[in-house]
Amino acid sequence: MDRFPLPRLATVLLAAALPLAACSKDSEQPAQTDTPTSESPSRTQLVDEVSQRFSTLAPASLFSQLEQCSVTDRSGSYDCSGSDVGQFQFFDSDAKAASTTQLLTELRSSRVVEDTGARVVGWSTLGTSAIVTVVDNDRGQVLQQLVSMDQDDPREVIYELGLAARPS
Template sequence: MLSLTALRMPLNIRVFRRSACALALCGLLGVTACGNDRDDPAQAATETSSESAAETTTPTASSARETSQSVGTGTVDAGTAETSSEKTKKNPNLEKARKQFAALAPKDFFDQFDSCDANGVQNSMACSGEKIGQFQFFKSDSKAASTTQLLTELRSSRVVEDTGRRVVGWSTLGSTAVITVVDNDEGLVMQQMVSTDEKDPAEQIYALGLAQRPQAESSAMETPTHTEPAKAKS
């Protein structure tokens, strides 16, 4: 139930506060994630790739069945055993992203991406992988500074690591969380949108190796508590 103060508050002020919160999250995400009046270039590229893939794979359905049968007899499908170097040959942007944004995440983090493409903003890329999902990368000193400010000052944000140079955390709006990693010295930003109904942002950060789990939490998870049985009185 709204308070008397909120009820007396003019409607335009209440709308402004809600819009301000949304705009703050838009600033955290970058312009490509909040532009409702135009298609997201990364999304359009993904849809185009999906259509092309569908057209390409249709004539080879029989080959796919033969491959599946080979796997059943012990032959490993070359597609499932594709190495990172093979993926890099198909998509050179994978290596570009690995080198340009290496300071943001461990080396094996980038091995999980299948493709990287420009996402419509200067010095930025969108990378995705079947298991890891999609991430946006930015190289901009001003964005790194503004993102750090929003991440550390918004009441809807949580920070799990802050060394000054490196800041890791997330911000939420409704059931959407934006996981963010910033390197202020290099002017680098990495972000991923996740549904809080499906994933715990903190667990996602730790699982991807983007930050170290606090020692107290690690010990609690690794060492189950044991209750000593009560001794019988003699």
């Protein structure tokens, strides 16, 4: 199977990383000035909604450490953060799940920690940044977190967050 040529690979990884540029756990939290209305759920309600909706992607222990979530401009997409776990993006999209699975399993710049077919856990790199990713192909859902490899080993981040079990 043909690999992506380097310019295309850089474009694909950059496109995947740009929405996550603000998701490093070291980046400052933007000030939130909007207040919930009777039509929009509160941040706590959104954390609960994201925890239930994306429960197959991460353990309850990760969701319990999220302090806030916000709906992004994409339908079925959420940005969430917690001071101890950093920032995450959650996507509810069959197309994103399929393309992300392909990216994780076919590119040299990606590493897979777990692949059951239905669930894929790993990371993709661009320079010194890694995008830690969990895909649930059965539900068409994706979790992603941007990690600086200068500070953290993506494999250890995956294990510490409970996204995959350490091999025995």
